[in-house]
Structures are given as structure tokens and as C-alpha cells.
Amino acid sequence: MIRVLIIALALIGFSTIAKAQDADLSILGNLVSEYFKAASVSDLNLRESALSNLFDKQGTMDAVILRQGQSSTLTEGTWGEFVEKSQGFYNSYQVEFEESEREVEYYLDMANVHCLVFQNSKEKASGSIYYQKLWMQFDVIFKSDRWFIDHVIWINESDPYPIQNALLQDTIWHQTAE
Amino acid sequence: MIIKKTYVVLIGLVISTLMSFGQSTPIEACDDFFNSLSIESPTISNLFTRGAHITSLVYDSAGLPQNKSFTPAEFQTQIQSLSNDFNIDQKPVVLIFRQYQSLASIYCSVWITLTDKETGKTLKSRSIQSLKFVRDSGAWKINHIVIQNEHPNYPIDDEMFPIKLTQPLESRMTQDLSVMPDFSTEYDTNKVYRMEEVDEPPVYPGTDNSLSDLLQSFDVTTQPSPGYTPFIITIDEDGSAYLSYAHDLSGFQISRAESLVRSMLIWYPAIKYAASVKCKLILYIHD
CATH class of the missing domain: 3.10.450.50 (Nuclear Transport Factor 2; Chain: A,)
Known part of the structure; x- marks a missing residue:
């Protein structure tokens, strides 16, 4: 009975990955949605496999951690390094992402995607749920008939500054001195 | 001593303030x-x-x-x-x-x-x-x-x-x-001249079509046109050609431009004041 359960769970896992790979990544929106699905996968190998399908080989993944006193820490690295370093967090928490807003600028084979996202983290041991709001920015490129993530960076919300303001854009005309 | 220390600290503060001010x-x-x-x-x-x-x-x-x-x-x-x-x-x-x-x-x-x-x-x-x-x-x-x-x-x-x-x-x-200066009256053995500056431009050996056929086989032109990226070759005093500027080219374009230069015969070099001089040509390769 246990063996059947394990096989069933494995099949569900593989089917999730298969669906991720089946998504039409020539559509920019699918790439972003698939990222949030992949980043929610608990199993390290499955998460790594799903993300490897989305990132360019040289893709990078950075984070700005903002604290209450408004001091911040920057973490930089390849997406592979991030998967490796975040393993401890994923061991303790079940992570889910819920995208609330998205804005895109693009020209030809590059696009710049801004997302406001709720990240829900459920502590596996206690069942306690923690959530934070993030501003995530994706730099994506189009090659080989599909989109790839070249770079992703995010910052968390910190009181009393609403992260919603991140999407308020200014258009600036740069004056050239004569 | 204390004054010196204070002075050093103050200079340090001014420098750090200026540095952070530059990117505030x-x-x-x-x-x-x-x-x-x-x-x-x-x-x-x-x-x-x-x-x-x-x-x-x-x-x-x-x-x-x-x-x-x-x-x-x-x-x-x-x-x-x-x-x-x-x-x-x-x-x-x-x-x-x-x-x-x-x-x-x-x-x-x-x-x-x-x-x-x-x-x-x-x-x-x-x-x-x-x-x-x-x-x-x-x-x-x-x-x-x-x-x-x-x-x-x-x-x-x-x-x-x-x-x-x-x-x-x-x-x-x-x-x-x-406002660009006019270099045309200067003579310099190390200078790489442009075509308009030399008395006799470099000449590719063979028939009239030899060069154009070679360029065509590598999808290269001598005139700018949409979809083509510029690069420069230099013809040395001894007539040998080499790739001197290819920074705007992709890796594939660079390898094609290098093949083109390797395929070239020895040129008759450019002449300035009855002497052989270096001369550069701007060419355009298809993207």
C-alpha cells in the first residue's frame, strides 16, 4: 500500500514537471506563470529541473532583503546557486506564490516584466503561515522560438512603505546639454 | 597630532560624502x-x-x-x-x-x-x-x-x-x-590611412570581379545597407590584410569576417608620397 502511495506521489510530481515543460514558452505570460509554479515545488530535484527549463544557461537570480530599519542586503548568484542555497528554507517551509499585478515593457527579443507577488510560506513543523509581498522583476530574452529568463531580482515590502508604489512609473525625458 | 588625525578623518568624510553624493x-x-x-x-x-x-x-x-x-x-x-x-x-x-x-x-x-x-x-x-x-x-x-x-x-x-x-x-x-581635424597633409609610416587620403588606393589582384565575387561569397558589401554590420580590414604596407575592427559583430560574423580575410590574396598596397602605406577599408557583413 505504501509502495503504491509512493509511486502515485512520484507520478504526480513528474506530471507537474511534464505540464511545466508542455507550457507554450513562446508566450511571455506562460514563462512568468511557470516560474511561480516551479519556485513553489518542494522537492529539490524537481524544482531544479523545472527552473532549468525556464532559465537561460547563464541566468542569474538576485534578491534585496529589506529590514524594518530600511537597511538592506543584496544576494547575487546564478539560479543554480540560489536553488542550492535556498534548500534549507524549502526543507522547513512549503512556499506558494500568488501574483497580483503584472506590467511589461518589451522591444523585439527582450522584455522587462514587473510583478507584485504574495509569497506564502507555511512552516512544515508548526503549520504557521507567514506571508510577505514582493516586487519581482524579470529580464527575459527570446531565442530558439521561446522566452528564457535571463535575470530575476526581487525586494520584499517593509512597513510603512506600501510596495504597491513600486509600479508607479515615471517617464523621464533626458535633456541633452548643448 | 590630534589636529592631524581630525584633518584626516575630515578628508575621509568629505571624500565618502562626495562619492555617495555622486550616486545618491x-x-x-x-x-x-x-x-x-x-x-x-x-x-x-x-x-x-x-x-x-x-x-x-x-x-x-x-x-x-x-x-x-x-x-x-x-x-x-x-x-x-x-x-x-x-x-x-x-x-x-x-x-x-x-x-x-x-x-x-x-x-x-x-x-x-x-x-x-x-x-x-x-x-x-x-x-x-x-x-x-x-x-x-x-x-x-x-x-x-x-x-x-x-x-x-x-x-x-x-x-x-x-x-x-x-x-x-x-x-x-x-x-x-x-570640427574634425584634417589629417590629409600629414605623413606617418605608422598611420593607417583611409581610402580618400592615399594617392593610390590598395588594389586587389586578379580580374575586375575578383574582389566583388569574394565579398559576395561571404555576404559582405562595401556600402552600408539595412541588415549589415560594419567592420574594418587593414591592408598593410606589404599587401597583407587583417581584421582591425570587429567589435560590433557577433561571434559568428567575426568568424566569417576572419575567413574572408584569410581567403584574400596579397593586395597591391596603397601609395602615399610614392611609398607603400597602411590603408583601411570599411566593409559591411550581413547580420
């Missing part, structure tokens, strides 16, 4: 970056975070996009190499700016002018660039850049290059050309 907003950091690219032998690595990358999109011979990734140090080397031959002027035109606390994003159009230091010939290029900025130890630094040059078949929207802003840039290009 992401817009200022952006200006610092583009202004730095326009000076002789630019130093730009210090404007980036430690793990920063620059991604540039280029096209192969089939017109398919390929991305090249550079560290700031590698990017600096590329720019310095380009600045050996050209005066570089990069100006952001329209910037779409977003910021939340220590993270900022600028999506902008960029006007690029390359002026050949010897001939004064000016090449114009336009691009869209996506820059990410992070406040790191009090100063704003660049965390990532993606550069997409304009494709002649897909011009960038006029909203990103409004005429009101591009007209002064166009007119400045014309002014730059008019």
Missing part, C-alpha cells in the same frame, strides 16, 4: 554610467555590484537572436577596445523609471554615436536597455543590464525617440563632423 539617486547612477562610457579609456567596473552581469542580444547569420553575457570587467574591456578607434557617445533618451526603497529599474532608449578618431566618419546606432539598480552600502550601483540594439526591420517606437529630443543629437553629429 538611481538616475544619477544611470547618468554616471552613460557619461563614463563617453570618456577616453572608460572605467566602469566600480559602477556595478559585485555579481552584476550585462547581457547583449546579437543576431547570427540566419537572423536568429543569440545572447552574450559579460561581467562588468569584460564589458569594460570591450568598451575600452572600442574607444581606441572611436569617440563613443551614449545618451539615454527616454527613461521609464520605477523604484521601491533599495531597488530601482530603468527601461530606456539609448542614442549611440561612434566617431572614427581618424576619419571623423560617424556611425549612429540606437538601442533599448533595461537597467537594474541596487543601493549598496549607501551608493546606487548597477546590478544588471540587458541591451537590445535596434533592428533595421523593426524600428523602435517613436515614443522612445521623440523628435524633440533626437533633433539636437542629430545636429550635434553634424557639428562633430565639421
Whole structure:
């Protein structure tokens, strides 16, 4: 009975990955949605496999951690390094992402995607749920008939500054001195 | 002694204040970056975070996009190499700016002018660039850049290059050309002359069609046209040809340009004041 359960769970896992790979990544929106699905996968190998399908080989993944006193820490690295370093967090928490807003600028084979996202983290041991709001920015490129993530960076919300303001854009005309 | 110490501390404070003042907003950091690219032998690595990358999109011979990734140090080397031959002027035109606390994003159009230091010939290029900025130890630094040059078949929207802003840039290009010094009366054995400066231009051996047939077989032309990228070959005093400027080319284009040069026979070199001199040719290779 246990063996059947394990096989069933494995099949569900593989089917999730298969669906991720089946998504039409020539559509920019699918790439972003698939990222949030992949980043929610608990199993390290499955998460790594799903993300490897989305990132360019040289893709990078950075984070700005903002604290209450408004001091911040920057973490930089390849997406592979991030998967490796975040393993401890994923061991303790079940992570889910819920995208609330998205804005895109693009020209030809590059696009710049801004997302406001709720990240829900459920502590596996206690069942306690923690959530934070993030501003995530994706730099994506189009090659080989599909989109790839070249770079992703995010910052968390910190009181009393609403992260919603991140999407308020200014258009600036740069004056050239004569 | 105490006075000396105080003096040193004060100088330190002034320097650190000046340094942080220089990049106290992401817009200022952006200006610092583009202004730095326009000076002789630019130093730009210090404007980036430690793990920063620059991604540039280029096209192969089939017109398919390929991305090249550079560290700031590698990017600096590329720019310095380009600045050996050209005066570089990069100006952001329209910037779409977003910021939340220590993270900022600028999506902008960029006007690029390359002026050949010897001939004064000016090449114009336009691009869209996506820059990410992070406040790191009090100063704003660049965390990532993606550069997409304009494709002649897909011009960038006029909203990103409004005429009101591009007209002064166009007119400045014309002014730059008019103030370029005239080198034509100088004779220098180390100088690489342009075709218009020599008494007799270099001649490719064989029939009248030998050179044009060779260029055609590598999809190379002598005249600029949409979809073609410029590069320079130099014909030495002994008639041998070599690739002297290929920085705008993709890896595939460079290998094709190198094959072209290797396939060339020995030229009859250019003549100036009855002597053989170095001479350069600007050619254009298909994207």
C-alpha cells in the first residue's frame, strides 16, 4: 500500500514537471506563470529541473532583503546557486506564490516584466503561515522560438512603505546639454 | 597630532560624502554610467555590484537572436577596445523609471554615436536597455543590464525617440563632423590611412570581379545597407590584410569576417608620397 502511495506521489510530481515543460514558452505570460509554479515545488530535484527549463544557461537570480530599519542586503548568484542555497528554507517551509499585478515593457527579443507577488510560506513543523509581498522583476530574452529568463531580482515590502508604489512609473525625458 | 588625525578623518568624510553624493539617486547612477562610457579609456567596473552581469542580444547569420553575457570587467574591456578607434557617445533618451526603497529599474532608449578618431566618419546606432539598480552600502550601483540594439526591420517606437529630443543629437553629429581635424597633409609610416587620403588606393589582384565575387561569397558589401554590420580590414604596407575592427559583430560574423580575410590574396598596397602605406577599408557583413 505504501509502495503504491509512493509511486502515485512520484507520478504526480513528474506530471507537474511534464505540464511545466508542455507550457507554450513562446508566450511571455506562460514563462512568468511557470516560474511561480516551479519556485513553489518542494522537492529539490524537481524544482531544479523545472527552473532549468525556464532559465537561460547563464541566468542569474538576485534578491534585496529589506529590514524594518530600511537597511538592506543584496544576494547575487546564478539560479543554480540560489536553488542550492535556498534548500534549507524549502526543507522547513512549503512556499506558494500568488501574483497580483503584472506590467511589461518589451522591444523585439527582450522584455522587462514587473510583478507584485504574495509569497506564502507555511512552516512544515508548526503549520504557521507567514506571508510577505514582493516586487519581482524579470529580464527575459527570446531565442530558439521561446522566452528564457535571463535575470530575476526581487525586494520584499517593509512597513510603512506600501510596495504597491513600486509600479508607479515615471517617464523621464533626458535633456541633452548643448 | 590630534589636529592631524581630525584633518584626516575630515578628508575621509568629505571624500565618502562626495562619492555617495555622486550616486545618491538611481538616475544619477544611470547618468554616471552613460557619461563614463563617453570618456577616453572608460572605467566602469566600480559602477556595478559585485555579481552584476550585462547581457547583449546579437543576431547570427540566419537572423536568429543569440545572447552574450559579460561581467562588468569584460564589458569594460570591450568598451575600452572600442574607444581606441572611436569617440563613443551614449545618451539615454527616454527613461521609464520605477523604484521601491533599495531597488530601482530603468527601461530606456539609448542614442549611440561612434566617431572614427581618424576619419571623423560617424556611425549612429540606437538601442533599448533595461537597467537594474541596487543601493549598496549607501551608493546606487548597477546590478544588471540587458541591451537590445535596434533592428533595421523593426524600428523602435517613436515614443522612445521623440523628435524633440533626437533633433539636437542629430545636429550635434553634424557639428562633430565639421570640427574634425584634417589629417590629409600629414605623413606617418605608422598611420593607417583611409581610402580618400592615399594617392593610390590598395588594389586587389586578379580580374575586375575578383574582389566583388569574394565579398559576395561571404555576404559582405562595401556600402552600408539595412541588415549589415560594419567592420574594418587593414591592408598593410606589404599587401597583407587583417581584421582591425570587429567589435560590433557577433561571434559568428567575426568568424566569417576572419575567413574572408584569410581567403584574400596579397593586395597591391596603397601609395602615399610614392611609398607603400597602411590603408583601411570599411566593409559591411550581413547580420
